[in-house]
């Protein structure tokens with residue numbers, strides 16, 4: 001019974017795709033508006049999800065509770081819509097449908113997460129050890145916006161990321177020595193960063209603030225792994241040391257790596273995994289009212305805003321500014337070179353739902369165009385791109401209120417029915433043609449002014 005109904009579901013989903021491909025044919029005739037560049041032949045196109053955000057099955061199969069399960073069960077008001085991850089998109093039971101959806105997009109790569117103790121090493125060829133060190137440590141240890149909500153700002157976030165870097169490096173070397181020789185896979189880490197632009201590019205203070213932000217926000221984690229020299233960037237070391245001394249701490253709030261640890265972390269990644277969504281305009285500041293003392297915010301010392309003209313289709317932090325993506329790829333290339341390829345492990349946009357997601361179509365077209373320019377005009381070594389995300393999911397403190405999916409999920413239906421949005425069709429077209437066709441999905445003219 002179970003497997004029969006699954007087959008029926010899959011067929012229905014595929015049928016839905018072939019209907020939509022009739023519309024494709026018509027649109028394909030409108031072939032002007034093609035991007036000038038193509039994606040390289042071996043470019044890795046994929047789509048990403050994360051276990052906790054789609055899986056559900058929180059007490060199924062003998063699995064223990066994660067810290068997110070425990071925390072939300074004890075604090076049911078933690079999320080915007082008082083939801084939790086108990087069922088989510090029910091991928092625990094519907095994973096086969098997930099795979100059909102991935103296949104239907106034409107991508108060859110699916111980035112998903114599994115718990116560390118399961119080792120599937122014989123099946124998985126590309127590993128990332130950890131995801132978004134900054135977000136995890138900043139929100140979960142420096143603040144209480146994320147679990148485990150430690151909130152020892154200015155201290156705990158640095159301890160957290162210090163030990164995550166060490167943990168990452170140990171796993172890298174374990175894989176490198178014990179498993180790589182016969183599993184022949186690749187292993188790296190995923191870091192995340194917004195881009196920072198000087199609020200006034202003619203003001204040297206703002207220019208310095210933008211560089212300071214990027215060093216603190218990304219260099220702090222990237223430099224120990226990807227730079228020639230290893231260790232924290234000199235700037236970050238000095239800055240946090242100085243701030244700590246001036247605040248009367250007996251030693252720096254930024255922990256110190258031993259020489260051996262510096263060497264263990266240096267070079268411990270086969271690729272530069274990058275999650276990127278948006279850009280901020282920054283200016284120099286010594287104190288803002290929402291900062292705590294001490295904190296990584298105050299150590300960084302930049303005020304962050306977004307341009308009023310940048311569209312914000314969903315979550316309030318996610319303004320659309322495609323040029324920032326190209327600039328961030330260039331910043332990484334300038335700082336760490338081209339030897340290690342960048343794989344964009346997440347990029348995408350949130351809205352409040354709906355199948356005709358023109359904003360998302362436009363977001364992917366324009367961000368991917370910037371990626372093409374970074375490859376072809378700037379010489380950045382970008383080897384892959386993963387859209388965030390395959391389907392609408394549990395977005396942490398936002399619960400199910402904002403949507404990032406290429407597929408819509410009906411969370412009210414018992415089946416958690418999934419339906420492709422226009423952005424899914426558009427992404428499939430890009431993957432298949434290795435080019436962006438800006439006319440493939442016709443965006444109604446009344447929408448244009450909101451998008452550009």
Ligand SMILES: *[C@@H]1O[C@H](CO)[C@@H](O)[C@H](O)[C@H]1NC(C)=O
Nearest residue numbers: 032033034035036037369438
């Ligand atoms: C392609 O390049 C030409 C010449 O630089 C430019 O005018 C045109 O807008 C570009 N097309 C796209 C889709 O970017």
Ligand SMILES: *[C@@H]1O[C@H](CO)[C@@H](O)[C@H](O)[C@H]1NC(C)=O
Nearest residue numbers: 234235236237238239240242
């Ligand atoms: C740290 O303090 C020293 C001594 O006051 C100063 O010369 C240096 O520029 C400061 N470094 C940073 C990054 O703030």
